[in-house]
Amino acid sequence: MYQFIEYPKCSTCKKAKKYLQEHQISFHDRHIVEEKLNKEEMKALYLKSGLPLKRFFNTSGMKYRELNLKDKLPNMSEEQQLELLASDGMLIKRPILETDDHVLVGFKETEYEKLGK
Numbered sequence: 001m002y003q004f005i006e007y008p009k010c011s012t013c014k015k016a017k018k019y020l021q022e023h024q025i026s027f028h029d030r031h032i033v034e035e036k037l038n039k040e041e042m043k044a045l046y047l048k049s050g051l052p053l054k055r056f057f058n059t060s061g062m063k064y065r066e067l068n069l070k071d072k073l074p075n076m077s078e079e080q081q082l083e084l085l086a087s088d089g090m091l092i093k094r095p096i097l098e099t100d101d102h103v104l105v106g107f108k109e110t111e112y113e114k115l116g117k
Contacts, residue, residue, distance in 0.1 A: 004095060032094055058092055095107060
């Protein structure tokens with residue numbers, strides 16, 4: 001079963017969840033704010049994804065802008081960035097879908113289509 005990490009009020013999360021439901025893809029739902037990812041979970045998702053760590057930041061979020069992370073992230077170590085992501089679920093780009101061998105960040109229908117193949 002897949003793990004679907006979301007913020008329920010997020011429109012992109014709603015689209016992704018609808019896609020999963022319409023295609024009868026089973027998943028366990030996790031509210032990213034109520035059930036935050038700890039640093040180890042965040043690191044495991046990051047390593048499994050093969051994506052740059054920056055892709056896990058919600059760059060369009062208010063919190064990201066408030067903290068001026070655009071300028072601060074380049075000077076932060078990977079450990080510091082992981083700690084920051086684990087500190088507040090609203091800093092994390094969502095949804096995150098974890099499958100047995102993939103981690104998808106955000107929602108692109110073309111990426112989700114590949115899951116069933």
